[in-house]
Amino acid sequence: MIRLEHITKQFNNTVVLRDVSLDIPEGETLAVIGRSGSGKSVLIKHAVGLLTPDEGRVVVDGANIHEVSYKELRRIRRKFGVLFQGGALFDSMSAFENVAFPLRTFTGKPDGNIRSRVEACLEMVQLPDIGKKMPSELSGGMQKRVALARAIALEPKYIIYDEPTSGLDPATSNHIDELILSLNERLRVTSIVITHDMHSVLAIADRVAFIHKARIAWSGTVDDIHRSDHKSLLDFVRANEYVIGEQTSASEVSLHP
Amino acid sequence: MTYSLTWFLRPFTILGKYSLLIFHAFVSPDDFRTYRKNTFNQMMRIGVESIPIVALAAAFSGAVTTVQVSYQLVSVFLPATVIGSVVAPSMILELGPVVTGFILAGRVGARIAAELGTMRVTEQIDALEAMGLNSISYLIAPRILAGIIMFPMLYVAACAIGIGGGITVANLGGYLTTQEFVQGAQDFFRPFDPYFGLSKAFVFGFIITSVSCYMGYFTAGGAEGVGKSTTQAAVMSCVFILIADLVLAVTLL
Amino acid sequence: MKHSKELIVGLSLAAAMVVFVLGIRFLQDVPLFRSTYVLHTHFESAGGLSGGSPIRINGVDVGAVEHVRLDTDNRVSVRLHLDDNLHIPEGSHAEIGGISALGSNYVIIFPAPQGNPPISDGGYIEGVSAPDAFEAVTERSVRLTENVEEALANANLLLEDTGLLIGETGADIRPTLRALREVTDALAQTLREEQESVRQIIGNVETVSGDLARLSGAGTDTLAQTLHRLDQITVHLESSLQMLEGATHNLDEILTKINNGDGTLARLLNDPTLYIRMGSTLGTLESLLQDLQDNPRKYLRHMDIVDVF
Numbered sequence A: 001m002i003r004l005e006h007i008t009k010q011f012n013n014t015v016v017l018r019d020v021s022l023d024i025p026e027g028e029t030l031a032v033i034g035r036s037g038s039g040k041s042v043l044i045k046h047a048v049g050l051l052t053p054d055e056g057r058v059v060v061d062g063a064n065i066h067e068v069s070y071k072e073l074r075r076i077r078r079k080f081g082v083l084f085q086g087g088a089l090f091d092s093m094s095a096f097e098n099v100a101f102p103l104r105t106f107t108g109k110p111d112g113n114i115r116s117r118v119e120a121c122l123e124m125v126q127l128p129d130i131g132k133k134m135p136s137e138l139s140g141g142m143q144k145r146v147a148l149a150r151a152i153a154l155e156p157k158y159i160i161y162d163e164p165t166s167g168l169d170p171a172t173s174n175h176i177d178e179l180i181l182s183l184n185e186r187l188r189v190t191s192i193v194i195t196h197d198m199h200s201v202l203a204i205a206d207r208v209a210f211i212h213k214a215r216i217a218w219s220g221t222v223d224d225i226h227r228s229d230h231k232s233l234l235d236f237v238r239a240n241e242y243v244i245g246e247q248t249s250a251s252e253v254s255l256h257p
Numbered sequence B: 001m002t003y004s005l006t007w008f009l010r011p012f013t014i015l016g017k018y019s020l021l022i023f024h025a026f027v028s029p030d031d032f033r034t035y036r037k038n039t040f041n042q043m044m045r046i047g048v049e050s051i052p053i054v055a056l057a058a059a060f061s062g063a064v065t066t067v068q069v070s071y072q073l074v075s076v077f078l079p080a081t082v083i084g085s086v087v088a089p090s091m092i093l094e095l096g097p098v099v100t101g102f103i104l105a106g107r108v109g110a111r112i113a114a115e116l117g118t119m120r121v122t123e124q125i126d127a128l129e130a131m132g133l134n135s136i137s138y139l140i141a142p143r144i145l146a147g148i149i150m151f152p153m154l155y156v157a158a159c160a161i162g163i164g165g166g167i168t169v170a171n172l173g174g175y176l177t178t179q180e181f182v183q184g185a186q187d188f189f190r191p192f193d194p195y196f197g198l199s200k201a202f203v204f205g206f207i208i209t210s211v212s213c214y215m216g217y218f219t220a221g222g223a224e225g226v227g228k229s230t231t232q233a234a235v236m237s238c239v240f241i242l243i244a245d246l247v248l249a250v251t252l253l
Numbered sequence C: 001m002k003h004s005k006e007l008i009v010g011l012s013l014a015a016a017m018v019v020f021v022l023g024i025r026f027l028q029d030v031p032l033f034r035s036t037y038v039l040h041t042h043f044e045s046a047g048g049l050s051g052g053s054p055i056r057i058n059g060v061d062v063g064a065v066e067h068v069r070l071d072t073d074n075r076v077s078v079r080l081h082l083d084d085n086l087h088i089p090e091g092s093h094a095e096i097g098g099i100s101a102l103g104s105n106y107v108i109i110f111p112a113p114q115g116n117p118p119i120s121d122g123g124y125i126e127g128v129s130a131p132d133a134f135e136a137v138t139e140r141s142v143r144l145t146e147n148v149e150e151a152l153a154n155a156n157l158l159l160e161d162t163g164l165l166i167g168e169t170g171a172d173i174r175p176t177l178r179a180l181r182e183v184t185d186a187l188a189q190t191l192r193e194e195q196e197s198v199r200q201i202i203g204n205v206e207t208v209s210g211d212l213a214r215l216s217g218a219g220t221d222t223l224a225q226t227l228h229r230l231d232q233i234t235v236h237l238e239s240s241l242q243m244l245e246g247a248t249h250n251l252d253e254i255l256t257k258i259n260n261g262d263g264t265l266a267r268l269l270n271d272p273t274l275y276i277r278m279g280s281t282l283g284t285l286e287s288l289l290q291d292l293q294d295n296p297r298k299y300l301r302h303m304d305i306v307d308v309f
Helices: A040-047 A070-077 A095-106 A111-124 A140-152 A170-187 A198-204 A222-227 A231-246 A249-255 B003-026 B029-073 B081-121 B124-131 B135-172 B178-187 B192-217 B222-252 C004-027 C133-167 C174-207 C217-259 C265-270 C272-294 C298-303
Strands: A002-011 A014-024 A029-034 A055-060 A080-083 A158-162 A190-195 A207-212 A215-221 C037-043 C054-057 C060-070 C076-082 C093-099 C104-110 C126-128
Touching (some): A014 A029, A029 A040, A040 A055, A040 A190, A095 B124, A158 A170, A170 A190, A170 A198, A190 A198, A207 A222, A207 A231, A215 A231, B029 B081, B081 B135, B081 B222, B135 B178, B135 B192, B192 C004
Parallel strands (some): A029 A190, A080 A158
Antiparallel strands (some): A002 A014, C037 C076, C093 C104
């Protein structure tokens, strides 16, 4: 259970988030949508305590993460898997080592177990043979998939995805969406997905929060979106659907499963 | 707070931020085991891989000092051994640590700042933190440790190679023989000198690695920010080396 | 090669440690691997001796001072590292040589005859505190000035007497003049002798210039200056000597005239030239005296070589 309560954050006198409150119950997938630069990434950085809000608090499993000790905070963070927007792979390590890194650091399992787990994770993101490659040798989309493999390696309770499908081809996007869905269903993972890809949202989200002008301008279930009369939200969704309409028919299929 | 007050307090803010960074780097012993491998990697990069450039710089500074001392000091009154008496202590006290320090401020300092700066702007540091690692300890402690362990090693190498370079040039240029050089070096040798030089190297190692870590860790502003941090790391390391050099000389000599 | 990184790092650190330790031993002139022959000694004053200072026997380097420490009773305890193959016989003694002002001090060991049993490793060798070369020079110059001043003070006393006698007509001036001449001779003799000793001092300084020569450029200049000043002193003494000799010559003339018979006291007193010459003789002596007494430190200052450094 992640609760964000009345978060306000400003950088250099620009208010990025104003009184933002969100509840993410166990097992639910929340999609946070909004235009670029609307503070979506800032929001998720608050959720894992990478940023401290000017006002408000973040409660994870009953603990206010800004009040606990740093050691306790790090223990809480280990429940999270975070997929960063650019992947954030460690560029001094190969893809395999990147995925193995959290396993080696926190589990102390023997090398054989770690190896099979890493291979399974890379298999899940459909990149089984790139273990030896360095991040610089991988395309942006591949880097992001390796980063996803790393985020799920420890089978976290919470996964935060920052733009998981941006920059990916539609087929891979679909695959990633399916992966997120299956993780949610199989492992009862609680997720926050930051995206502006409405196609993804419709595929994976239980609920949607729309951030506009530093506030949560709208929130509700996926089905509520089309019934909404919120102008900014509808503008956003329509712009997106237009783009989606241009894409392959494969995406249409999963729009209304 | 007025602008001028902020401006006046800024150096103290930076000092505080820097001190806290160093403090946090070493006050998290719980997962120190994980840093062992990193420390060896950094020792390799900061120390062993710097040997060639340090050796080159030391050999040349020893050689140049020898030639210049012979040019300046040799007269009928002074025997040739005086060159050894000047070159060896100069190398041990000042040139060894400072030349090593400057070379490594450029080589190691810039590298650390660029590495950490890139990690910062590509969210790799955030990724470490989000995984539940203490990114400060994980990234900074191994680098500082490697610095303070390997710099004295490089200092010893620089002194030995520098004096060797001096002797080589003395022989090749016909200034004085090896025996005269060694005799001169021995006559005015004080056993405290190498320990003083060693403490300088230790301090410089700490300065370069910690200042560069600070610059790199707090990089902001994308690729341009990385470039800025890299330059700043090299420049500030040199400045603080000079200041520390003077402070050590005043306090320990 | 899983441990290669650790191995390389470890090897380079170990190599640095070895180079550091051996380098210090090498520069201290302590044999790199062999053990050394250690002796203790005590001096009244270390005179600038420090760890690393060389030890010499007959001018040959045979080891180095390990450390110099102050004992609880304020005596200076010195530990000497000597070449292992040396055997210093019992009854040998050590002195501090070199010039402390220049920092080029060393320990000289004066070995006793080889027949004596050797001092065992870690044993004690007697330390004799010999005055430093420059201290000796300074001491000597003070003594010289004192001598000159004493002689001149005597002359002054006598001249005062002479003046008194000349004032009293009828008195026999001859013994006085004779006495005056004796004093002047003595003064001249003193100056001549001291001139010799100044030359000797200069000679001594020249012999220690071997040590001086190890100095930097600044040292060379001051050494040259020192020698130059010593020369000046000699010149100064020589001019004083000439003045005294001139005075003696005048007195001789007066005495000759008196001895020839035509030199009665009355005549002497009536002869204005003689009187004037007598006066000028006294004047010369007195101006020399005045000079020395008004500036009693003038000569000393010239001699105060230590100030130079």
